Amino acid sequence: MGEQIVLKTGNIVFEKGLPGFDGLKNFELEALEQVGFFNLSSSDEENISLLLVDPYMYFPNYEVEIDDSVMNRLNINDAKDVLILTVVTLNNDVEKITLNLRAPIIVNINTGDSEQIILSREDYLVRQTLVVKRG
Numbered sequence: 001m002g003e004q005i006v007l008k009t010g011n012i013v014f015e016k017g018l019p020g021f022d023g024l025k026n027f028e029l030e031a032l033e034q035v036g037f038f039n040l041s042s043s044d045e046e047n048i049s050l051l052l053v054d055p056y057m058y059f060p061n062y063e064v065e066i067d068d069s070v071m072n073r074l075n076i077n078d079a080k081d082v083l084i085l086t087v088v089t090l091n092n093d094v095e096k097i098t099l100n101l102r103a104p105i106i107v108n109i110n111t112g113d114s115e116q117i118i119l120s121r122e123d124y125l126v127r128q129t130l131v132v133k134r135g
Helices: 068-073
Strands: 011-013 026-031 037-042 049-053 082-089 105-108 114-116
Touching: 037 082
Parallel strands: none
Antiparallel strands: 011 026, 026 037, 037 049, 049 082, 082 105, 105 114
């Protein structure tokens, strides 16, 4: 497993907003005890939060191409300043927990500038089953 990325700021800003959360731009990103998992909670609305995960822990060949316009909007100058996370949809049935590989969240770890992008790749699903490692 790769090295754990350390965020320089826990404050995350989605200038374009976060799809499904109209008007909310300011969030707090907190690493959870389970390595690779994060809680993204709204700084404006108390009861809004998402579970995010580093997709590379479960899909090591996952590829995200970030176009220049996104790189510019997020003030990203170097690939090492990028954290890519995916939204987890929980379910009581562990085998039905999914990741949204089609729409990753791109975070500039230095500034907190963030954006959720939509990938054109058909093989990345909105509801990709999370393969749970046992043992």
